[in-house]
Amino acid sequence: MTFMELVNQMGIEMLVFAVCMFFGIRLIITKDVSIIKKEHPEEIKHPKEYAFYAGLIILFLGVAALVMGVVSFFNPVLAMVIIVGSVILMGLMWKYIYEKYA
Amino acid sequence: MVKTKQQKAIDFLINNGVIIVMFILVIYTGITNDRFLTANNLFNILMNMSSRLVIALGIAGCVITAGCDLSAGRMIGFAACIAGTLLQKIDYSGKFFPDMQPLNIFVALIIVLAITGAFGAITGFFIAFLHVPPFIATLAMMEIVYGLALIYTGATPLGGYTTQYTNIATGRFLGISYLIWIAILVAALTWFIFNMTRHGKYMYAIGGNPQAAEVAGVPVRLTMVLIYMKAAMMYGLAGFMLGAKAGGASVNLGLGYEMEAIAACTIGGVSVTGGRGKVSSAIIGVAVFELLKAALQYLGVDANAQYIFIGLVIFVAISLDIRKYVAKK
Numbered sequence: 549m550t551f552m553e554l555v556n557q558m559g560i561e562m563l564v565f566a567v568c569m570f571f572g573i574r575l576i577i578t579k580d581v582s583i584i585k586k587e588h589p590e591e592i593k594h595p596k597e598y599a600f601y602a603g604l605i606i607l608f609l610g611v612a613a614l615v616m617g618v619v620s621f622f623n624p625v626l627a628m629v630i631i632v633g634s635v636i637l638m639g640l641m642w643k644y645i646y647e648k649y650a
Numbered sequence: 651m652v653k654t655k656q657q658k659a660i661d662f663l664i665n666n667g668v669i670i671v672m673f674i675l676v677i678y679t680g681i682t683n684d685r686f687l688t689a690n691n692l693f694n695i696l697m698n699m700s701s702r703l704v705i706a707l708g709i710a711g712c713v714i715t716a717g718c719d720l721s722a723g724r725m726i727g728f729a730a731c732i733a734g735t736l737l738q739k740i741d742y743s744g745k746f747f748p749d750m751q752p753l754n755i756f757v758a759l760i761i762v763l764a765i766t767g768a769f770g771a772i773t774g775f776f777i778a779f780l781h782v783p784p785f786i787a788t789l790a791m792m793e794i795v796y797g798l799a800l801i802y803t804g805a806t807p808l809g810g811y812t813t814q815y816t817n818i819a820t821g822r823f824l825g826i827s828y829l830i831w832i833a834i835l836v837a838a839l840t841w842f843i844f845n846m847t848r849h850g851k852y853m854y855a856i857g858g859n860p861q862a863a864e865v866a867g868v869p870v871r872l873t874m875v876l877i878y879m880k881a882a883m884m885y886g887l888a889g890f891m892l893g894a895k896a897g898g899a900s901v902n903l904g905l906g907y908e909m910e911a912i913a914a915c916t917i918g919g920v921s922v923t924g925g926r927g928k929v930s931s932a933i934i935g936v937a938v939f940e941l942l943k944a945a946l947q948y949l950g951v952d953a954n955a956q957y958i959f960i961g962l963v964i965f966v967a968i969s970l971d972i973r974k975y976v977a978k979k
Contacts, residue, residue, distance in 0.1 A: 560792075560793065560796055561793070564789060564792070564793055567789065568789075571786075584783045584785070584786070585783065586716070586923065588859070588861065591861060602783075606786060609786065609789070609790060613793055616793065616797065620797070620800075624797070624800060624801050625801060627797060628794075628797045628798065628801055631790075631793055631794055631797055632794060635776075635790040635791075635793075635794060638782065638786075638790065639776045639780040639782055639787075640780065642776075642780050642781055642782045642786075643779070643780040643781060646780075646781035650781070
């Protein structure tokens with residue numbers, strides 16, 4: 549398989565992975581909550597913790613997208629189950645960190 | 651501090667710089683190219699605008715609440731594929747459901763709107779109830795919808811639509827294409843929702859300050875779900891229109907349309923920082939954007955270079971919008 553074929557097959561997943569890496573790593577390193585909450589970031593009670601865990605969750609989504617892309621080569625339905633499960637898990641984790649730190 | 655007339659004029663020029671530059675470009679193209687400012691070309695531009703306007707009006711609702719919707723493009727592709735599979739001719743050799751009679755277009759449209767609306771409601775639920783930032787929630791939904799579209803169609807391009815379906819793009823009423831009529835109806839309905847309903851007032855209140863809106867008794871969560879559901883239904887309608895216009899569809903239909911729609915809204919005056927924006931803003935933005943694309947084509951600009959130009963416009967438009975926000979602060 550050539551690089552272009554790979555990009556054609558899982559270009560979207562690679563894009564999502566890159567975007568998630570960018571935002572996730574930025575959040576983890578800078579712990580700047582305004583990256584994801586531009587309006588009224590001061591309302592977050594524990595901004596550093598919130599930013600750190602939000603970064604981790606975004607990284608999780610990025611990795612899930614990449615795994616989905618790889619699995620889709622062998623079993624598209626399983627890939628779909630992985631991404632749906634990951635997104636539900638992401639939502640629940642986000643609710644958890646919001647209630648704990650925001 | 652009271653601004654002088656000169657300062658006001660400078661602010662006006664800076665804030666509307668993109669629109670002014672684009673109109674100069676359009677006038678220049680009209681002067682240098684005889685075929686640009688013709689009724690036929692303007693009609694074509696209006697046809698192109700129709701589906702883009704429907705998308706922009708959907709995204710405008712999300713942007714007014716300081717959100718965004720990155721799943722729009724994929725939702726459009728999925729909607730076009732669903733409509734396509736339900737509206738193929740019975741004798742078409744590559745028919746997706748070989749034994750199924752093509753549905754009535756209104757039934758197919760309702761199915762498309764219901765499916766995309768359900769996905770929009772799920773996105774809204776993630777944003778409103780699980781507090782996932784709109785950017786992340788819609789990015790995730792984009793991935794899910796794309797995957798579903800691929801599984802559903804098996805990545806097969808669709809074609810062979812019934813004439814009843816393609817007539818939406820080719821047919822006319824009072825000399826105007828049905829596509830344009832649909833866009834006008836959607837714009838009128840959106841104007842009514844934004845300005846005449848409680849939901850519209852809630853939307854602006856949430857965009858201004860969600861905490862204050864909640865304290866004031868606005869059902870923030872329900873309103874957010876409705877906004878994303880309504881937006882997704884509009885993408886569904888846009889996908890339905892684009893499928894009819896193209897006479898075929900694939901999962902890649904609508905790729906990148908969300909960025910153009912957000913940019914069009916911003917150029918027109920819908921603020922990415924929330925709380926501000928009108929239906930007319932989306933109409934102006936889409937018109938300017940489509941005129942720009944047509945002008946670039948007529949000026950003979952290389953197709954790939956057009957992307958660079960459009961990217962620059964998006965960059966400048968959003969930068970100017972943030973400048974306005976910072977100045978206001």
